[in-house]
Amino acid sequence: MNQYKRLTQEDRVIIAVMRNLKTNQYRIAEEVSVTQSAISQELSRNSRFGIYNATEAHEETLLRKGRRKKVLDDLNIREFVLEKLKQRRSPQQISVMAEKEKGYLISKSTIYQYLQVNKSLRKYLKHRKYRRKQEISSKHGIKDRVSIKERPMEAETRTEYGHYEMDFIVSRESRECILTFRDRMTRYPVIMKMANKEAFNTLGNLRNVANLLKIKTLSTDNDKSFAFHKVLEGITETKTYFTRPAAPYEKGSIENLNKEIRVFYPKKTDFSKVTQEDLEQVAVILRNTPMKVLGWKTPQEAFTEVFNSS
DSSP: OOTTOOOOHHHHHHHHHHHHTTOOHHHHHHHHTSOHHHHHHHHHHHEETTEEOHHHHHHHHHHHTTSSOOTTOSHHHHHHHHHHHHTTOOHHHHHHHHHHHHOOOOOHHHHHHHHHHOGGGGGGOSSTTOOOOOTTOOTTSSTTOOBGGGSOHHHHHTOSTTEEEEEEEEETTEEEEEEEEEETTTOOEEEEEESOOOHHHHHHHHHHHHHHHTOOEEEEOOOGGGTTHHHHHHHHOOEEEEOOTTOGGGGHHHHHHHHHHHHHSOTTOOGGGOOHHHHHHHHHHHHTSOBGGGTTBOHHHHHHHHHTTO
């Protein structure tokens, strides 16, 4: 254990996930290679009302070290930016004008961050379609994504257990949603209720399921909820593969499962009124339905035959 290791943002994500899963501090310390006292100090300093948020913890640490200033903390600069926004200047134009007219050094990104915090000022944006660029974004919205075409042959041919597909079922009626999984070989389905689709929350649930089901690979679409796939791989060795944009047919097993689930929960279902127990009843029905593709075995039977030996 390295007592003096500086925690990275990825370390803090792991700490938050394991904390959420009620893992003891000694085990968390082993995972991120620091002492237990370092974990205790991190949780003590950076938790708010007993809740540890990885992003907020990292930001607070940077602020304490003086490595990052609060957005537009200088009153004079803030007043200058507000004046130019009301004149319908774009953040990039304001950045240039600030240096030329006042000698202020302020980037357009900082101005956009200020607008994210102060949403009432967005009406002054010259270009209203701006979307904040997340640190995890890339061409497809996810860093280090690997194409589904590169997943192992055993996954492609359905000859080995542990290669799952996954997807969300959502509703406009609530933030709560369903995360679904299906093993490609046995067609074994798993249906899980989630409070929301946020990437951090998704990571915590995926870690739990991956360990429980001995999942080797996951195949999914380019939903940013799966942005922490490299963190998941580091914790569980489960690799994630992504379809091409707008190509859901590349993960046909999970698409078919979701259609079956929609029979029980049609569109406009308010998932806040659906419990995990309700979902488990549906899962039991699907697991015990004979399938022609399995030689009329049920997914439960196929799963039981191979799981313990996987």
